[in-house]
Amino acid sequence: MIDRVSTPGIDVPDFRGRTGLDQMGRDLTGNPDVVVKDVELLAAAWHVLRRTTLERRRSNGEWVTEQRETYDRGNGATLLPYDVERRTVLLSRQFRYPVYVNGHPDGLLLEAAAGLLDDDAPEVAIRREAEEELGITLGEVQHVFDVFMSPGSVTERLHFYAAPYSPADRTSAGGGLEDEGEDIEVVELPFDEALAMIDDSRITDAKTIMLLQWAALRGPFRS
Structure with missing residues (x-):
C-alpha cells in the first residue's frame, strides 16, 4: 500500500495556516474565452507562486493552450x-x-x-x-x-x-x-x-x- 503524501498549503496547513493554495483561479467564469485547466503550487513560503495551465480563445477564434506563472503576495x-x-x-x-x-x-x-x-x-x-x-x-x-x-x-x-x-x-x-x-x-x-x-x-x-x-x-x- 502506498501512503498518500500530504503537501503543506494544499491539503494540510502550511506555516501560515493556509490550505487550498492550488485552487486559486479554478472557478473563474468571467471570461468565456479563458478556461483554467490546472493550477500547480510551485512555492508557498511567505507568498505564493503558482503555475496555471489555461486554454484561451484568440481574437481569430483559435484556441491555444498557455501556461502562466503568477506571484501572489496579497493586495x-x-x-x-x-x-x-x-x-x-x-x-x-x-x-x-x-x-x-x-x-x-x-x-x-x-x-x-x-x-x-x-x-x-x-x-x-x-x-x-x-x-x-x-x-x-x-x-x-x-x-x-x-x-x-x-x-x-x-x-x-x-x-x-x-x-x-x-x-x-x-x-x-x-x-x-x-x-x-x-x-x-x-x-x-x-x-x-x-x-x-x-x-x-x-x-x-x-x-x-x-x-x-x-x-x-x-x-x-x-x-
Whole structure:
C-alpha cells in the first residue's frame, strides 16, 4: 500500500495556516474565452507562486493552450502624506533587495509608505502603516485610485491614498516594526524637490512617482 503524501498549503496547513493554495483561479467564469485547466503550487513560503495551465480563445477564434506563472503576495495600500502650508511630503527609505540585485546603487529605496492589507480594509491598513512606518496618526484620508502594479506576473492590486498631515500628527518616531525586521527611515521633503528627484532618478519607485505626479496634476499641489 502506498501512503498518500500530504503537501503543506494544499491539503494540510502550511506555516501560515493556509490550505487550498492550488485552487486559486479554478472557478473563474468571467471570461468565456479563458478556461483554467490546472493550477500547480510551485512555492508557498511567505507568498505564493503558482503555475496555471489555461486554454484561451484568440481574437481569430483559435484556441491555444498557455501556461502562466503568477506571484501572489496579497493586495496592498500606499499613502502620500502632504503638508500644504509647509509644502512638504513624507516618504520612507528602506533596503529593498530586489532593486539592489537589479542595478540600484545601494538598494535603499526612497518611496511612499506602503504595506499589505493582511485581511484589513485598505483604509484600515494604510492608517496602520502610517503609524508603524511614518509615526503619524492620520485624520481624513483620500482614496486616489487602485492599480495593478505588475500585471504580467504579479497579482497584487495596490490601493492609493493621500492625506494631509502636520508636525502635530507625528505621534511616534515610526521606523516600522522591529520584530518583523523593518528598518525604515522617515524622510520629509519639500514637494518640489521630490518632483525633481523623479527627473534625476533619485526616486525610481513606481507608486511614489504616481502619487507625486497625481499631487502635482490633480491633488493638493496642482497649479
